[in-house]
Amino acid sequence: MDFRRVKDYFSWLYYQYQIISCCAVLEPWEQSMFNTILLTIFAMVVYTAYVFIPIHIRLAWEFFSKICGIHSTLSS
Numbered sequence: 001m002d003f004r005r006v007k008d009y010f011s012w013l014y015y016q017y018q019i020i021s022c023c024a025v026l027e028p029w030e031q032s033m034f035n036t037i038l039l040t041i042f043a044m045v046v047y048t049a050y051v052f053i054p055i056h057i058r059l060a061w062e063f064f065s066k067i068c069g070i071h072s073t074l075s076s
Helices: 003-020 028-068
Strands: none
């Protein structure tokens, strides 16, 4: 595995991120604020999905199993 190519690839990805999000035209402190806010929002979305999607899947499974007449072993 060529670590130089991996480093260049991640550098290219970061450059693409800066161009797409227009971070390249921001000052360093503005880039820092933008990246912090974006990372915080992303972390909150991932946490919310981790906590609430299994609950919604279980409730949907119970709902559709009652409609179809399938007795679920998940509900007590």
